[in-house]
Amino acid sequence: MKIAMVGQFPPHFGGVGVHIHTLSKKLIENGHEVYVITYPHKNLKDIDGIHVIGTKTFNIPGIRGLLFKKSAKKALDNLCKHEDIDIIHGHYLFPAGAAAVEIGKKYGIKTYVTAHGSDMFELYKKQSFMRNPIKKVLKNADKIFAVSNALKDEILSTKIKGITDKTSIYWNSVDTEKFKEINNKNKKNKPTVMFIGNLIKRKNIPTILNAKKKCKTDFNLVIVGNGPLYKDLQKKVKNENIEGVIFMGAKKNLENIIPTADLVILPSFSESFGLVLIESLACGVPVIGSNVGGIKEIITPNVGLLIDPNNASSLSKAIDKILSDKKLYNKFKSNARKRALDFSEVKIPYEELK
Numbered sequence: 001m002k003i004a005m006v007g008q009f010p011p012h013f014g015g016v017g018v019h020i021h022t023l024s025k026k027l028i029e030n031g032h033e034v035y036v037i038t039y040p041h042k043n044l045k046d047i048d049g050i051h052v053i054g055t056k057t058f059n060i061p062g063i064r065g066l067l068f069k070k071s072a073k074k075a076l077d078n079l080c081k082h083e084d085i086d087i088i089h090g091h092y093l094f095p096a097g098a099a100a101v102e103i104g105k106k107y108g109i110k111t112y113v114t115a116h117g118s119d120m121f122e123l124y125k126k127q128s129f130m131r132n133p134i135k136k137v138l139k140n141a142d143k144i145f146a147v148s149n150a151l152k153d154e155i156l157s158t159k160i161k162g163i164t165d166k167t168s169i170y171w172n173s174v175d176t177e178k179f180k181e182i183n184n185k186n187k188k189n190k191p192t193v194m195f196i197g198n199l200i201k202r203k204n205i206p207t208i209l210n211a212k213k214k215c216k217t218d219f220n221l222v223i224v225g226n227g228p229l230y231k232d233l234q235k236k237v238k239n240e241n242i243e244g245v246i247f248m249g250a251k252k253n254l255e256n257i258i259p260t261a262d263l264v265i266l267p268s269f270s271e272s273f274g275l276v277l278i279e280s281l282a283c284g285v286p287v288i289g290s291n292v293g294g295i296k297e298i299i300t301p302n303v304g305l306l307i308d309p310n311n312a313s314s315l316s317k318a319i320d321k322i323l324s325d326k327k328l329y330n331k332f333k334s335n336a337r338k339r340a341l342d343f344s345e346v347k348i349p350y351e352e353l354k
Helices: 015-029 064-082 093-107 118-126 128-140 149-156 205-214 230-239 254-260 275-282 312-324 326-343
Strands: 002-006 033-038 051-054 087-091 110-115 143-146 167-169 192-196 220-224 245-249 263-266 287-290 304-307
Touching: 002 015, 002 064, 002 093, 015 033, 015 087, 015 275, 033 064, 064 093, 087 093, 093 110, 093 118, 093 128, 110 128, 110 149, 118 128, 118 149, 143 149, 149 167, 192 254, 205 220, 205 230, 205 312, 230 245, 254 275, 263 275, 263 312, 275 287, 275 326, 287 312, 304 312, 312 326
Parallel strands: 002 033, 002 087, 033 051, 087 110, 110 143, 143 167, 192 220, 192 263, 220 245, 263 287, 287 304
Antiparallel strands: none
């Protein structure tokens, strides 16, 4: 069968792209043909047998989503005219999901959408003008996937007619062959605590810096990622004389970077899942995360600790507890990969292919 995906895709950085890439590779492995329509990028190319189609649009803050909806619709429409597409799958409810359901409806093609988190927790809940467009996507999609139970509950709370019957869980997955523990023979003077993600308000990085000032344990804090807060965070580190903070910028080879960490933290204010957590666990690295959304569905008492994202002391105490208690640390470390294996199987979610 021929499947058309719409959404963020490598070399664009982020969990949605990883999700689409992983599912697409599985589909190719099973003999299907996959096309991905994504945001423009100078380095876009077909990879792993996946046909990658870049859209033509401008990256203008504030209206980027609306522009991509229009350009993605045009690209998807063109694809459907030239290829006998069997399934359309939009990743992220708006704009990708909106483009997918509109073209799916036009051609009578079965359309799936996946909610990835901030589309419901941020756009839908906090941007009132986005509620009707997102409700329209949920109403018109044939099937809806949520990447965590918390996100599924948020979708069901819209009370759209028939929403319960067509909404189901489809977990993110991790490649445990790619993400694995590496014996790091280089002795370090002090532990490495790592944050990996986009440097945006929702990820709550200032609280990490505030927590570091409060910690009794000495460690290097490595921040991997880029985003609008990059310069402000660097200024905070300099102005408040916070020692041992390293900004690495965005990196592609996370499978080589994560194993160098002793602890990975994700103190987001909201998070539908937290892909970096299962990638870290697959590398045998203990984790700390906010007691919110999908994070609390990943972190069990055997692999890490949950904290209050609004309280820097909660995070600092958790870091100190793990790094200073060797028995607890070894317990988390020994159970980490076992937990990641719960998310290692890539399942094809489409009813037509089961």
